[in-house]
Amino acid sequence: MSSSFDQLLDALGQPSPVLPKVDLNFLSDLDGAQVERLKKLWTRLDPIRRREIVGELGRLAQEHIELNFERVDRMALSDPDSEVRRLAIDNLWESEDPGLVPALDRALTADSEPSVRAAAAAALGAFVYLGEVDRLPAEDLAEVERALLHAVQDEDEIVRLRSLESLGYSSRPEVPSLIGDAYRSSDESRRRSSLLAMARSADDAWKTEVLAELRSPSPVLRLEATKAAGELELQESIQELIDLVEDGDQGIHRAAICSLGQVGGKRPGEFLSRLLEATEDGDEAGLIEDALDQLAFVEGTRDLTLLDVDEDDEETAYEDEIESEDEIETEDEEPS
Numbered sequence: 001m002s003s004s005f006d007q008l009l010d011a012l013g014q015p016s017p018v019l020p021k022v023d024l025n026f027l028s029d030l031d032g033a034q035v036e037r038l039k040k041l042w043t044r045l046d047p048i049r050r051r052e053i054v055g056e057l058g059r060l061a062q063e064h065i066e067l068n069f070e071r072v073d074r075m076a077l078s079d080p081d082s083e084v085r086r087l088a089i090d091n092l093w094e095s096e097d098p099g100l101v102p103a104l105d106r107a108l109t110a111d112s113e114p115s116v117r118a119a120a121a122a123a124l125g126a127f128v129y130l131g132e133v134d135r136l137p138a139e140d141l142a143e144v145e146r147a148l149l150h151a152v153q154d155e156d157e158i159v160r161l162r163s164l165e166s167l168g169y170s171s172r173p174e175v176p177s178l179i180g181d182a183y184r185s186s187d188e189s190r191r192r193s194s195l196l197a198m199a200r201s202a203d204d205a206w207k208t209e210v211l212a213e214l215r216s217p218s219p220v221l222r223l224e225a226t227k228a229a230g231e232l233e234l235q236e237s238i239q240e241l242i243d244l245v246e247d248g249d250q251g252i253h254r255a256a257i258c259s260l261g262q263v264g265g266k267r268p269g270e271f272l273s274r275l276l277e278a279t280e281d282g283d284e285a286g287l288i289e290d291a292l293d294q295l296a297f298v299e300g301t302r303d304l305t306l307l308d309v310d311e312d313d314e315e316t317a318y319e320d321e322i323e324s325e326d327e328i329e330t331e332d333e334e335p336s
Helices: 002-012 032-042 047-063 070-076 082-091 098-110 114-132 138-151 157-167 175-183 188-201 204-213 219-231 235-244 250-263 266-278 282-333
Strands: none
Touching (some): 047 082, 098 114, 114 157, 138 157, 175 188, 175 204, 250 266, 250 282
16 A cells, blocks of 8 residues: 555656546545645645546545545645635535534635635535534534524625525524525525525425425426425425426436435325336436335335334323223222
8 A cells, every 4th residue: 555655646746737547546545644745745736736636536436435535635625726625625525524614614704715615615514414413513513503604694696505505404593584585586596595495404384485396487496396395205296296207307307206205105106116117218217216215215214103103102001001900909999
């Protein structure tokens, strides 16, 4: 490994108009000493070369889940080139390490480049979610939410939109009005972001808005509403989702299939099964099979919930029966 890492550094340091054909896999799982050696080389590399490296690391990480370039991406968060910083933030989208929160907060609140602030706003959404499911310390969640609530007033529109979308996961009382204001806007981008935030809220109080946008003339809004209907498991959307499987927009077509699996129920299951039998497209068949798997999971979860309720009812009934028997025995024992 050390020899291969040495060769990689030598190749990256050579002057070349394009990224050398080297095995960047050797930048995965670096130890502290290797990170320090890479830092020394990194400062001497051309910004374009650094962008190429970080961009390629992002592609490799998506294609090979066993590779972990997090230490390189964290190093690149402080790169003097804004595009390198943005790419590094994008690459860290899977990280759930609370130690990353301060760096992302700084990027959101202090970076001079709007694209970097927008990337940080989007990345912080994952930490809002983690906080809502009690997997992030409360003080970290509060700091993230404060930064995002401030950023919804950012001078850059994209930063404002990404911040609103990330706040969709939040249960803060300020958030519903922010989502509602964006939805009532005449701007399509703001309405799209509001629908995404609604989907993330897990709150079917947005049912009316989502159902209305399933019939929107705008493909952008129809797509977001289709996804939201699945995320919110809106049973009322089943017929609309079935109809949207025939939508001419391929993105909406695929999203409708996925959402039917998320909504669950007998009718979506029967429809997806027929659709699977009729399709001759291998990719679509895989998508439908995934939707049916999701549907089975949803139904299994619902069955377990019902089972829990039934068991609770049985236990309560048993306890009531015991108490009743005790009362009868007590009455029998009382002297006449």
